[in-house]
Amino acid sequence: MAYYDKLFKLCSFTPEELETERSRIEKVLARLEIGPEDIDHACEHVKANFEIELKGVQRILGSWLIALIDLVLAKDDGKKIVYFDFPAIFGPQWILKCSSDDVYAASPDTILCNSVGQIFDKLGPIQEVGELNGTPPGHGLCSLWTVKLGALAKGIVPVPDVALASSYFCDMGSKGGDLLNELYGVTIAHVDNTMDFPWGEYPHFSQESVKFFGSEIDEAFKLIEDTIDIKIKPDAMMKAMEIIMPYQELVGQLAELISSDPQPIRTAAQNMFTPAITASAGRSVQWGMQALRLLVEETRARVDAGFGVVPKGSPRVLVFVPNFSDPGISRMMEDCGLAISASYVNYYPIVQPKGYEINPADYSSVGEVIAATEMLNGMFHSTFGTAEKFRLVYEFAPEVDGIILQYFYHCRPSGIGSHTNRKYLQETTGVPVLSLESDIWDSRNHNAESMRVRVETFAEMLKANKRAKKASCE
Amino acid sequence: MTGVFTAGVDIGSATTKAVVLDAEKNILSSVVKSTGKSVADIGVAVIDEAISQAGLVMADLYQVVSTGYGRYSVEGARAIPEIICHAMGAYTLFPDVRTVIDIGGQDSKIISVIEDGQVNDFAMNDKCAAGTGRYLEMVAGIFDLSLTEMSNLSLNSRNPCDISSTCAVFAETEIIGLRARGEKVEELLGGVNKALAYRLAIMGQSVGFRDKIIFTGGVAYNRGVRKALEERLKKDILVPPNPQIMGALGAAVLALYGQ
Numbered sequence: 001m002a003y004y005d006k007l008f009k010l011c012s013f014t015p016e017e018l019e020t021e022r023s024r025i026e027k028v029l030a031r032l033e034i035g036p037e038d039i040d041h042a043c044e045h046v047k048a049n050f051e052i053e054l055k056g057v058q059r060i061l062g063s064w065l066i067a068l069i070d071l072v073l074a075k076d077d078g079k080k081i082v083y084f085d086f087p088a089i090f091g092p093q094w095i096l097k098c099s100s101d102d103v104y105a106a107s108p109d110t111i112l113c114n115s116v117g118q119i120f121d122k123l124g125p126i127q128e129v130g131e132l133n134g135t136p137p138g139h140g141l142c143s144l145w146t147v148k149l150g151a152l153a154k155g156i157v158p159v160p161d162v163a164l165a166s167s168y169f170c171d172m173g174s175k176g177g178d179l180l181n182e183l184y185g186v187t188i189a190h191v192d193n194t195m196d197f198p199w200g201e202y203p204h205f206s207q208e209s210v211k212f213f214g215s216e217i218d219e220a221f222k223l224i225e226d227t228i229d230i231k232i233k234p235d236a237m238m239k240a241m242e243i244i245m246p247y248q249e250l251v252g253q254l255a256e257l258i259s260s261d262p263q264p265i266r267t268a269a270q271n272m273f274t275p276a277i278t279a280s281a282g283r284s285v286q287w288g289m290q291a292l293r294l295l296v297e298e299t300r301a302r303v304d305a306g307f308g309v310v311p312k313g314s315p316r317v318l319v320f321v322p323n324f325s326d327p328g329i330s331r332m333m334e335d336c337g338l339a340i341s342a343s344y345v346n347y348y349p350i351v352q353p354k355g356y357e358i359n360p361a362d363y364s365s366v367g368e369v370i371a372a373t374e375m376l377n378g379m380f381h382s383t384f385g386t387a388e389k390f391r392l393v394y395e396f397a398p399e400v401d402g403i404i405l406q407y408f409y410h411c412r413p414s415g416i417g418s419h420t421n422r423k424y425l426q427e428t429t430g431v432p433v434l435s436l437e438s439d440i441w442d443s444r445n446h447n448a449e450s451m452r453v454r455v456e457t458f459a460e461m462l463k464a465n466k467r468a469k470k471a472s473c474e
Numbered sequence: 475m476t477g478v479f480t481a482g483v484d485i486g487s488a489t490t491k492a493v494v495l496d497a498e499k500n501i502l503s504s505v506v507k508s509t510g511k512s513v514a515d516i517g518v519a520v521i522d523e524a525i526s527q528a529g530l531v532m533a534d535l536y537q538v539v540s541t542g543y544g545r546y547s548v549e550g551a552r553a554i555p556e557i558i559c560h561a562m563g564a565y566t567l568f569p570d571v572r573t574v575i576d577i578g579g580q581d582s583k584i585i586s587v588i589e590d591g592q593v594n595d596f597a598m599n600d601k602c603a604a605g606t607g608r609y610l611e612m613v614a615g616i617f618d619l620s621l622t623e624m625s626n627l628s629l630n631s632r633n634p635c636d637i638s639s640t641c642a643v644f645a646e647t648e649i650i651g652l653r654a655r656g657e658k659v660e661e662l663l664g665g666v667n668k669a670l671a672y673r674l675a676i677m678g679q680s681v682g683f684r685d686k687i688i689f690t691g692g693v694a695y696n697r698g699v700r701k702a703l704e705e706r707l708k709k710d711i712l713v714p715p716n717p718q719i720m721g722a723l724g725a726a727v728l729a730l731y732g733q
Contacts, residue, residue, distance in 0.1 A: 409600070419680055422680065423680070432594070432595070435597075435680070437600040446600075447600075449543060450581065450598070450600070453543070453555050453556065453557065453581075453598065454596075454598060456555040457555045457557040457558055457593065457596060460554070460555065460558050460593070461592070461593050461594065464592045464593075468592075
């Protein structure tokens with residue numbers, strides 16, 4: 001038995017899967033410089049932060065390990081590699097994957113945060129090298145890019161053949177693309193659009209914007225086709241949707257079950273499902289589907305049994321976005337006595353404004369369909385779009401007592417809207433909103449103790465509100 | 475001794491405070507000491523001293539509530555975050571309080587208080603130490619002044635300097651540079667207070683500064699900071715006689731209410 005077997009077994013690998021993957025696992029661990037002590041630490045970290053007794057939790061952790069293996073070995077596997085950046089435009093990786101099995105399309109930073117961060121708790125050495133290679137600390141630069149640049153510089157992840165870079169959500173996408181080109185000669189497929197839409201406009205958006213944005217995406221596809229010599233198949237979008245839709249349906253079922261009172265499972269693992277389908281189009285998604293089916297059943301059993309991880313009647317919060325590199329943050333919120341009944345990330349693909357459904361037949365290209373879908377998602381439309389979409393999620397989520405709205409010092413789009421969005425949500429929902437600085441990609445950028453003071457205080461506020469409401473009813 | 479007695483202990487980054495109360499919320503004793511190296515030891519030490527001063531023994535206490543960053547280190551105590559305790563402490567002395575400005579050793583908070591002493595909104599500094607007690611201690615160190623001397627001297631400021639940087643570390647460089655250019659010490663200290671007040675005003679704008687405003691924490695002893703805050707906010711600010719113990723007082727009051 002190898003020193004790493006215990007971690008992979010903990011993360012749902014069967015003996016057969018372990019043997020099949022063994023040589024690949026060993027290559028990956030060597031590139032990550034992960035030794036026996038790191039494995040011991042990872043096992044303790046996983047046991048302390050996840051409900052590892054649940055098979056669905058084990059499998060989603062396994063799915064991220066598979067995603068990590070396939071990312072690190074993509075070049076060894078002879079794949080044509082395409083990276084895309086945040087915002088991860090929902091769809092291109094699947095369209096590429098459904099057009100050619102030779103393509104490996106992924107968001108490497110998201111995979112590293114969810115695997116090396118959430119499971120191994122060992123992002124630090126990668127982040128430090130990233131800071132030496134393009135994103136120096138203290139400059140307010142994107143933590144995701146720090147991870148990506150660090151992993152490239154350390155030779156952990158392969159240099160891609162082409163990278164998709166967008167500029168409409170944040171300037172880091174395009175500037176980071178410049179850096180990739182400068183450092184590694186990577187061909188960059190730029191996708192431009194603007195977030196400068198009037199306050200109050202969302203969910204409406206002009207069809208001219210969709211046409212411009214769609215043409216940018218189509219151009220990027222063309223450049224990718226030419227660079228890696230593939231042809232996007234006409235039915236690729238449809239095939240992609242056949243994979244994505246059932247997955248999203250299960251994510252929705254799980255979210256609905258978790259919103260039960262008492263909260264039946266901890267949310268650390270739940271938060272890993274939506275990123276799993278946006279981060280890559282590899283076989284990890286099949287594992288993710290298996291994990292979802294298992295966890296939906298296990299959660300349903302807990303709901304039926306009335307089992308809760310926080311006391312029944314605990315204040316219920318809607319969080320903007322969970323932490324994708326440190327499972328301890330959502331656990332800390334739950335330990336403060338808050339039921340995390342919903343998160344924007346798990347609901348935003350499901351909740352759409354009424355009367356604004358996207359009909360692919362209305363658009364003339366794949367790019368336009370993706371563009372319209374992205375803009376309807378709110379977050380990538382405008383600051384107001386983010387706030388209003390959040391409000392729609394609030395309306396959809398059952399009985400929310402408070403909102404935790406995280407923003408990140410290292411993420412300008414989230415930082416700039418932190419106060420306006422808080423004000424908007426407070427005024428439109430009437431529930432207290434905690435504006436909480438954190439960094440979902442890099443835990444070195446927030447003070448856990450100071451964060452706990454805020455969350456505990458917020459929990460006490462919400463508990464007092466509930467007591468007062470109950471007293472007034474009696 | 476008979477009756478219901480409680481204790482509150484506030485373990486902060488710089489000082490640890492304890493208050494013992496009777497059932498009518500009369501303060502029987504209070505103790506303030508430097509936190510030092512061991513938060514667990516200092517928590518027990520200040521409670522013991524406060525109990526002793528009140529003529530009680532530990533067994534006389536109905537409950538102990540701990541607060542501050544070391545709140546989980548006191549065995550047997552119920553831990554409550556300091557924002558809740560500061561609001562309750564201020565409300566106990568001033569039932570018409572609506573805003574608490576608390577500046578401690580390592581953080582600063584603006585707390586909105588409602589009619590029953592509950593918190594209904596708050597803001598707290600994030601990673602930046604500018605606007606905290608540590609910032610003022612650092613400035614005092616530059617001029618080799620005690621905190622009291624610094625407070626008194628800053629009141630003589632008529633044209634406070636612009637301290638553009640509110641980063642505690644870079645402000646030191648800036649102050650040293652301005653001093654080398656011949657700026658008067660009192661104007662530099664006035665500038666520090668002005669910068670601190672600006673930072674607090676910005677931080678609290680989403681919470682608001684409703685009257686009555688109570689200023690608590692060790693920095694509330696600094697009359698220059700209070701003056702700068704009053705000028706910035708254009709509002710009167712009240713400093714209670716012993717502003718440092720407000721968190722411990724609130725903790726002791728919450729201990730009276732049990733779980």
